[in-house]
Amino acid sequence: TLGDVLTDANGMILYVFAKDVAGSSSCLEGCLDSWPIFYTEEAEIGSGLESADFGVITHTNGSMQTTYKGWPLYYYAPAGDGEVEAANSTSGEAVGGVWFVAKPNYTIMYANAQLVGNDGNNYTSDYEEGDGATAYFVNSQGRTIYTFVNDSKDTNNYTASDFSNDAVWPVYTKELDGIVSTLDASDFGTIDVFGESQMTYKGWPLYYFGQDTERGDTKGVSVPSPGVWPVVNKNIAAAE
Structure with a gap:
């Protein structure tokens, strides 16, 4: 129902945060327990995507984070314990009205x-x-x-x-x-x-x-x- 979405190589859904519109991560400290950072050193881009749309920023905690069209990318950990949801699950969609699956x-x-x-x-x-x-x-x-x-x-x-x-x-x-x-x-x-x-x-x-x-x-x-x-x-x- 969500159409084409972005995942990592293992089918784990990636998300964007409405508060990150300026291009830096606004998900800090405890927020990252529910929304772990996605980062890959060398992105191997799947069919239908453009490598120029991907980039890397440095999070305020010092971690590297991959971006898509300037939006920092995250996983979703429903229990808030850093344990990412199962592959192909989109349970993070629209959480709080500010978290959305990343789409091309x-x-x-x-x-x-x-x-x-x-x-x-x-x-x-x-x-x-x-x-x-x-x-x-x-x-x-x-x-x-x-x-x-x-x-x-x-x-x-x-x-x-x-x-x-x-x-x-x-x-x-x-x-x-x-x-x-x-x-x-x-x-x-x-x-x-x-x-x-x-x-x-x-x-x-x-x-x-x-x-x-x-x-x-x-x-x-x-x-x-x-x-x-x-x-x-x-x-x-x-x-x-």
Whole structure:
């Protein structure tokens, strides 16, 4: 039911953590008892995968950890004792709403992190200044996805007909493929925007922010003022 997933050479399922959107591991100390690090010194890549998508980082505890498309990879140990689940078991999927099987074809992934605007201020999920993690959609490379409050159902009210402002807020043109299991594919759609296909979620057209240059950047949440360009999560109200 989950489609193609990443495993190690023994069929042990690999996972990603929504809080790792920036590319470093946020699973520390006791967390690693339930989510042991996956690392291989020389990755022999299976059919359908690209070696360029794999990398290695150093965990804060000094261990090496393999990454996929910038996401650190883990196993799952259900009892919290470091004993990894059986091969081909996916019991770690959607645990806590932040752990998901690693897949090669994600179009939409989930992040869970502090929102930091282009003004350098931290924001809550209500777009008030303050600290606290917010859940939001990103693409497979960890790039944040937004909506625009002045749009309406299946209607892009931002993009100019000549796409002269597209560099500021590029339309999200991907076709829906893989999504995390907590999302419903029927909530996604597409609209035509001057000949380009733009993905929608619950009727809201989806965008990137041109100044988000690093994984997990959420600079757009403060532009031109907080909340005008909200991040997207599954609890967003449907567009009208």
